[in-house]
Amino acid sequence: MPTKAAVNKKAAAGIALAVNGQKRTVAGDPNRPLLYVLRNDLGLTGAKFGCGKGQCGACSVLMNNEAVRSCQVTLAQAAGKSITTLEGLGDIKTPHPVQAAFIAEQAAQCGYCANGMVMATVALLARTPEPSLDEAKQALAGNLCRCGTHRRILRAVMRASGRAQP
Amino acid sequence: MTAVLSRRDLLRAGGALVVGFALPRPSPAQAAMAKTVDATELDGFLAISPDGSVTVYCGKVDLGQGLRIAIPQMAAEELGLGVERITLIEGDTALTPDQGPTAGSTGIAKGGVQIRQAAATARQALIRLAAARFDVPEDGLDIVDGDVRSLSGEGPSLGIGDLVGEHGFGLKLDPKAPLRSPASYKVVGKPLPRPDVPAKVTGRHTYVHDFRLPGMLHGKVIRPPAVGASLLGVDESALKAFKGVRIVRIKDFLGVVAASEWDALRAADALKATWSQTENLIGHEAVRDAMKAGPFVGEDIVVSKGDAATALADPDVAVLKAEYYWPVQSHASMGPSCAVADVKSDSATLWTASQATHRFRPAYAAMLGLPVDMVRLIYLDGSGCYGMNGHDDACADAALLSKAVGKPVRVQWSREDELGWDPKGPPQLLALEATPMEGGVVAGWRTEMWLPKATAGLPNVPLLAAQAAGIDQPMGLVTGLITQNGDPPYGVAAVQVKVNWLADAPLRPSNIRAPGKIANSFAVEGFFDELCNQAKVDGLITRLQMLKDLRGIIVLSRAASLIGWKPRPSPNPESDGVGRGVAYVHYKHSETYVAVAMEVSVDRDSGKVAVRRVACAHDCGLVINPDALRLQIEGAIIQTLSRTLLEEVTFDTKAVTSTDWASYPILGFADIPDITVDLINQPNQPPMGGGEAAATPIPAALANAIFDACGARVRTVPITPERVKAALAEADAKDKLG
Ligand code: FES
Ligand code: FES
Numbered sequence: 001m002p003t004k005a006a007v008n009k010k011a012a013a014g015i016a017l018a019v020n021g022q023k024r025t026v027a028g029d030p031n032r033p034l035l036y037v038l039r040n041d042l043g044l045t046g047a048k049f050g051c052g053k054g055q056c057g058a059c060s061v062l063m064n065n066e067a068v069r070s071c072q073v074t075l076a077q078a079a080g081k082s083i084t085t086l087e088g089l090g091d092i093k094t095p096h097p098v099q100a101a102f103i104a105e106q107a108a109q110c111g112y113c114a115n116g117m118v119m120a121t122v123a124l125l126a127r128t129p130e131p132s133l134d135e136a137k138q139a140l141a142g143n144l145c146r147c148g149t150h151r152r153i154l155r156a157v158m159r160a161s162g163r164a165q166p
Numbered sequence: 167m168t169a170v171l172s173r174r175d176l177l178r179a180g181g182a183l184v185v186g187f188a189l190p191r192p193s194p195a196q197a198a199m200a201k202t203v204d205a206t207e208l209d210g211f212l213a214i215s216p217d218g219s220v221t222v223y224c225g226k227v228d229l230g231q232g233l234r235i236a237i238p239q240m241a242a243e244e245l246g247l248g249v250e251r252i253t254l255i256e257g258d259t260a261l262t263p264d265q266g267p268t269a270g271s272t273g274i275a276k277g278g279v280q281i282r283q284a285a286a287t288a289r290q291a292l293i294r295l296a297a298a299r300f301d302v303p304e305d306g307l308d309i310v311d312g313d314v315r316s317l318s319g320e321g322p323s324l325g326i327g328d329l330v331g332e333h334g335f336g337l338k339l340d341p342k343a344p345l346r347s348p349a350s351y352k353v354v355g356k357p358l359p360r361p362d363v364p365a366k367v368t369g370r371h372t373y374v375h376d377f378r379l380p381g382m383l384h385g386k387v388i389r390p391p392a393v394g395a396s397l398l399g400v401d402e403s404a405l406k407a408f409k410g411v412r413i414v415r416i417k418d419f420l421g422v423v424a425a426s427e428w429d430a431l432r433a434a435d436a437l438k439a440t441w442s443q444t445e446n447l448i449g450h451e452a453v454r455d456a457m458k459a460g461p462f463v464g465e466d467i468v469v470s471k472g473d474a475a476t477a478l479a480d481p482d483v484a485v486l487k488a489e490y491y492w493p494v495q496s497h498a499s500m501g502p503s504c505a506v507a508d509v510k511s512d513s514a515t516l517w518t519a520s521q522a523t524h525r526f527r528p529a530y531a532a533m534l535g536l537p538v539d540m541v542r543l544i545y546l547d548g549s550g551c552y553g554m555n556g557h558d559d560a561c562a563d564a565a566l567l568s569k570a571v572g573k574p575v576r577v578q579w580s581r582e583d584e585l586g587w588d589p590k591g592p593p594q595l596l597a598l599e600a601t602p603m604e605g606g607v608v609a610g611w612r613t614e615m616w617l618p619k620a621t622a623g624l625p626n627v628p629l630l631a632a633q634a635a636g637i638d639q640p641m642g643l644v645t646g647l648i649t650q651n652g653d654p655p656y657g658v659a660a661v662q663v664k665v666n667w668l669a670d671a672p673l674r675p676s677n678i679r680a681p682g683k684i685a686n687s688f689a690v691e692g693f694f695d696e697l698c699n700q701a702k703v704d705g706l707i708t709r710l711q712m713l714k715d716l717r718g719i720i721v722l723s724r725a726a727s728l729i730g731w732k733p734r735p736s737p738n739p740e741s742d743g744v745g746r747g748v749a750y751v752h753y754k755h756s757e758t759y760v761a762v763a764m765e766v767s768v769d770r771d772s773g774k775v776a777v778r779r780v781a782c783a784h785d786c787g788l789v790i791n792p793d794a795l796r797l798q799i800e801g802a803i804i805q806t807l808s809r810t811l812l813e814e815v816t817f818d819t820k821a822v823t824s825t826d827w828a829s830y831p832i833l834g835f836a837d838i839p840d841i842t843v844d845l846i847n848q849p850n851q852p853p854m855g856g857g858e859a860a861a862t863p864i865p866a867a868l869a870n871a872i873f874d875a876c877g878a879r880v881r882t883v884p885i886t887p888e889r890v891k892a893a894l895a896e897a898d899a900k901d902k903l904g
Contacts, residue, residue, distance in 0.1 A: 032428045040427055045376035046369020048549075050500055051581040055827040058500060086369035095368055102367040106359055106793060109801055110230030110550030111366030112500045118367055137835040144827060146500045147230055147550040148804030150838040152797060 015079045019044070020088030030076035035059045037075050038085060046086030046115050050144070057116030057143035061085050067123035086115045089122065098122050101160035102153075109147035116143045121157050130161050205263035208291070209334035211284035212241070218312045218327035220245065220252045222285075225265030225524060226277035227257040228362070230550045231857050232794025233273045235360045239790055240278045243353045244285035244346060245326070246309030257523045257545030267522030269553065269677060270646070271757070271855020274790055278853065286343040288335065295329045348788065348849035355847065357793035362547075374519045374546040374557075375504040375578065382506065382574040384427040385567035386434040387631070388420045389587060392820035393673070395444035404436035413437070414570040419635035421563065423571050427578065445819040453672050454491050457595045457616040463669045464619070469653045472660030477610025483601045486700060488693055490881045492594040492685030493814035494673055496824075498832055499588070501549030502579035503556030507564035513540040514568075518561040519548020526558055526626055529639065530565055533632045552805070553646070554627055554676040556588040562631035582825040589627050590815055591678030592618045592645050592671045594685035596652070598693040603701040606711050610660045613652045613690065617682070618675055619667035620645040627676045645675050648682025650754045651862065654690055656712035673817065680858035683753065684806060684865060688883065691749040691866030695736070696879065704733040705870060706748050706763075715752065717759045717846075721783040722750050724844050725761035728781035736874040743767050744778075747870025749863035758786040758859035759846075762803070764839075766871040768878070770894060773887030775872055777807055777839040782860055784843060787851035796843045799860040803841055806864035808833035812884050877901075 014025035019042060026041050033052070038044045038061065050058030052071045059071040062084040090096035095103060098121045108114045117140065124131055124139040131139065136157040145153070203223070204210045213221045222241050228234035238252040255261050257268070265277045289309055296314035297304040306316050315323030348354075365371035390397070397418045405411055411424045411433040420439055424430040448456055478485055506517040514534055520526055523543035531538040548557050556579050564577040579587075595616040601609040621642025632639045652663040698705045706726045713719050726748055738745045745768070750761040765779040780803055789795055812831050816824040824830040865883060873879050878893035 028426075029428060036428050039376075043378075044369070045373075048373075048375065048501055049578065050502075050549075051827060053581060053826055055581075056500065086367075089368070091368050092364045092370055095364065099364075099367045103359070103364050106363055106797060108230070108363050108366045109797060110500070110547065111363070111371065112373070112549035114367045115369065137838070140835045142834075144500060144832060144834060146498055146552075146805065146832060148801030148808075149797065150804060150835055151800055151841060154835070154838070 015075050017078050017080065018082040020084055026075060031074050033071050034061070034073040034075060034078045034083070035070040038070060038083075044085045044087055048112055048115050050112070055144070057120060058113055060116040060119035060143075062119060062123065065123070065126060067119045086118060089118065096122070098125065098156070098160045101156040105152050105156040105159060107149060107152035107156040109149050113143060113145040113149070117145070117153050121160060124157070125161055130163060131157070133158065201261055203259070203261065203263045205265065205280070206339055208284055208287050208337045208339050210263040211281055211339070212288050213334060214288070214326055214330045216327045218251065218325045220247070221255060222252055222281060223255050223262040224277060224281060225257065225262045226268045226273045227521065227523075227545045228547070229268065229521065231273065231798050232360055232791060233277070234362055235358050236274055236790040236794055237278045237281055239353045239356070239358060240282040241285040243351055244282055244289050246289065247312040247326075249353060249358060251312060257520070258543070259523050259527050260542045264524035267525050269521055271753075271858040273855070273857070275757070275852070275854050278790065282345065283341060283343060284339050286345050287337065287340040290340065290343045291335055291337055292326050292329050296324050299324065351849070354788070354790055355849070356791070358791060360794060372546060373501070374506065374517055374548050375501060377506050377517050377546055378576070379506060379508060379574040382576055383423045383425055383571065384430040385421050385423045385564060385575040385577045386430040387563045387567070387577065388422070388434050388437060388439055389583065389630075390418065390441045390444075392441065392444040392446065394446040395441040398440040398442055400440070401438035404438060405433055407436070408433045412571055414567055416566065416570070416635040419566060419631055421567050423567050423575055447817055447819050447821070448672055449818050450494065450672070450814065450816045453494065453593050454595060456672070457593065457668060461669045462666055464667045466665045466667065467662060468649045468665055469661055469663035474610045474612050474660040474662035477601055477660045478599060478612060480601065485599050485601060486697060487597070487599040488696060488881060490596045490598070490685070490689035490692060492688065492883050494593050495591040495678060495809055495813050496585050496815050496830060497552050497555040497588050497678055498813070498830060499549040499551055499555045499584060502581055502584035503548065503560035503588070504576070504578045505557065505561035505564040506574060506576045507561065507568040508574040509534060509565055509568040512536070514542070514565060516541070516543045516561050516565060517546050518543055519546060519551065519557040520561065521551055521554060522558070522626065526561070529626050529629060529632075530562065532639065533562060533629065533637050534565055534569055552679040553591070553681065554589055556584050558627065559587065559630045562629040566631050566635060581827075585830050586822040586825045587630060589644070589676030590673045591681075592648070592675040594648065594682065596686065596689040598689055600658075600693065600697055603697040603703065603708070606703075606708060608656075608658045608697060611654060611658045612661070613663045615649060615652060615663070615665045616668060617648055617665055618643050618645060618671035619669070627674065643671055643675055644677065646677030646681025650686065651683045651751055652686040652690060654694055655715070655718065655750065655752050655755070656694065656709060657714055673815065673822070679802070679805065680861045683751070683858070683862045684809070687749065687751050687862045688865035688869065691751070691863060692869045692881065695747070695866070695870040695873065699736050699873065702735040704735060706731055707733045709748070709750060717785050718750060718752055720846065721759045721761040721785050722748065724783035724846070725763040725781045728783070728842050728844060729763045729765055729779055731763060736870070737877040738874050743770060743875055745871045745873065745875025747867045747872070747874055749866035749870060751859065751862040753855070753859035753862060757854045758784065758856070760784050760859045760863055762860070762863045762867040764867045764871045766868065766875055768872055768875040768890060770876055773890035773894070775811065775885060775887070775890060777837070777868065779840045779842075781842045782844065783846065784856070784860055785846040785848060786854040786856050786859065787848045788853040789845055789847040790853055792845055792847070795845060795856045798856045799843045800841050802857065802861040803864055804833060804838060806861040807839070807868065810865040810868055810883055810885055814884050
């Protein structure tokens with residue numbers, strides 16, 4: 001852990017991190033959650049604020065290829081890390097295969113949870129390219145959805161892994 | 167700012183319109199050119215641009231339920247073109263007619279049907295215009311792929327964009343304009359993909375949470391530690407550490423505004439406010455008893471058929487009685503509410519995820535002291551909302567703060583704000599009694615309800631911000647229509663449904679998905695099964711025998727057959743802990759038909775219930791988009807399983823205590839059952855709602871399946887393992903008594 005003084009000194013000059021493949025330097029309170037940095041400082045609103053408590057997954061991003069809850073990671077902790085947000089995976093014209101699977105399965109109602117669902121799926125498939133349905137359920141267990149889109153989301157996970165859909 | 171734009175501006179602005187900040191500031195002179203939002207005018211609903219693209223103005227909004235594709239499908243069908251030509255503008259009070267709130271499962275049934283009629287009116291007008299130009303009779307012409315031409319394909323053709331000028335149609339909406347025959351449908355009934363999904367899953371969709379204005383500040387309202395507490399004092403000294411943070415205090419309304427969201431949050435945390443010691447609530451554990459104690463403001467007999475009192479007073483019959491209870495529940499939206507307000511001295515623009523922009527407009531105008539026509543609400547997607555969550559309150563917060571600081575302000579609620587302060591689904595208590603079932607006949611039935619009484623004529627749920635700030639607003643309760651489906655849909659000879667109206671609700675209520683009907687069906691369909699169980703007859707066969715409505719009979723038999731229903735009395739004599747149940751509803755006795763059959767397993771030791779399979783047969787008349795409809799139905803099923811198994815808002819005498827996902831858990835992936843949805847399309851019937859009806863029979867089907875699995879009858883929601891174990895112990899004790 002860097003000392004507090006070191007953190008503050010660094011903050012004055014700005015903290016550097018790589019976001020969607022681009023180097024970004026962010027100034028200001030190093031203790032504020034990465035979620036606020038992404039949404040407000042960098043204009044990347046794909047990650048959503050759902051609880052701020054690590055309970056729902058709506059704010060997930062990839063940090064060094066691991067899905068993390070950006071409401072629970074401070075800017076200081078993200079220093080020097082490589083961050084991928086939903087926007088960084090793909091766009092409407094060229095979606096990431098997982099995003100394409102979500103589109104094919106129409107796996108969103110309000111879609112507020114979709115960011116977390118896509119991120120958790122990308123992280124899962126990186127670890128386990130051909131998950132069973134139970135493994136998929138387990139990997140998504142910490143991601144909440146209020147609209148009841150779960151089954152479509154599971155179908156999207158299986159489609160993205162090239163497996164039979166439930 | 168009210169929207170006063172020429173038609174050409176509107177069309178040019180295209181998609182940017184939805185986001186709103188590309189709008190030029192109007193001058194008063196432009197007011198004369200304002201787009202009509204008159205629902206009797208064709209131009210209120212529909213505009214055709216020279217390139218033949220169509221803009222449809224819709225007062226209903228897409229909350230994730232798929233109106234954004236379904237309504238264009240309905241319009242495209244009548245207009246004779248593809249949906250890709252249509253842009254839908256939703257819920258903007260300056261641009262869209264007031265089609266009523268997006269509630270009560272009326273998006274398609276009312277909103278879509280009205281727009282379909284507008285499109286039919288437009289088609290009739292376009293054919294008339296072309297016939298005059300071609301100098302041919304109208305009846306040989308139609309619109310095909312956006313061109314008016316002869317049905318034979320011969321002769322001249324003209325794009326619809328060439329037929330209507332800058333000033334629109336200038337016609338009244340014709341309620342008699344002929345509709346296309348369902349047999350000829352090309353667009354309606356197709357599972358077209360929803361246009362917003364690609365943007366939603368790639369982070370490109372602008373939710374209200376993502377919307378930003380130049381110069382916008384962030385606000386945070388500090389709510390009291392107890393409902394109704396007054397603000398005694400504020401110690402601002404801690405705020406010295408924050409640059410440029412402003413405090414807004416209006417009576418008991420306390421907020422901070424800062425340039426950054428993070429500063430607003432930290433400042434709100436640092437601020438030391440002193441509140442009165444207030445204990446206005448009764449605590450969730452006291453609700454059930456309190457409902458019987460009153461105070462009451464009246465009673466109503468809402469259903470009266472035959473002489474139930476006499477049938478139930480027969481000294482020779484042992485009347486069966488049971489009481490069912492449904493607790494206070496939260497909308498529990500995934501994203502805490504958010505809104506952006508730009509309030510100026512003479513006008514206001516509010517970006518909101520409201521399900522009822524038109525309805526709330528006068529409330530905000532009154533709160534801000536502005537004329538109604540100077541307040542504009544623009545709908546932007548929020549997190550899914552199922553009645554009224556905190557969105558309208560967040561909008562009121564933003565509006566008051568913006569007015570106070572004279573800058574645009576965004577307010578983002580916290581998780582605690584949302585679960586703690588969203589208006590809640592009210593509690594429901596029902597007592598049922600009926601004569602025993604004999605030979606498939608029930609002679610008398612009575613349902614008695616205890617319900618908070620909705621205030622007659624109250625336009626909207628009272629807003630927290632206005633109340634705290636001491637700004638006058640009409641006060642009272644909003645609940646939705648919560649007495650419907652309180653009587654059995656089967657041929658019971660004498661039925662009475664009586665409501666005891668309570669003066670108040672334990673927490674500020676609002677409608678929540680399928681208001682009232684879910685709890686009523688839980689009681690009625692559960693109790694009907696109790697009568698079947700007592701008579702040792704199969705619940706499905708008995709329902710089929712007693713039902714007089716063919717569409718009901720069809721959904722019931724299809725749902726049951728999907729889970730391989732084997733007729734026999736409950737509980738399951740094999741007693742391996744697995745059981746099945748069924749329930750049925752004809753929504754509001756006039757709308758969608760739904761039956762649900764379900765298979766569950768119950769662990770007798772832990773009381774834990776696992777839902778294995780759900781089959782739903784659904785007949786909502788004409789199906790517009792089967793894929794979006796299926797997703798709505800699956801969502802209704804999963805959400806209602808969650809509400810039935812897990813959810814109760816807890817509160818003490820001060821405030822709500824279930825304010826995070828640990829204390830207000832919802833169903834997660836681990837517990838999602840297998841679901842089969844069987845859609846019954848009725849092309850020649852009117853389209854009806856798909857958002858609510860499927861939720862309604864879920865709790866009863868579940869409770870009936872649990873009884874079948876283990877003989878435990880649970881009549882209180884949430885159906886927790888403890889309640890199942892208690893019901894099992896009760897059943898065992900009864901068995902022993904024999
Ligand atoms: S917002 Fe980060 S987990 Fe909920
Ligand atoms: S789609 Fe609305 S929360 Fe998941």
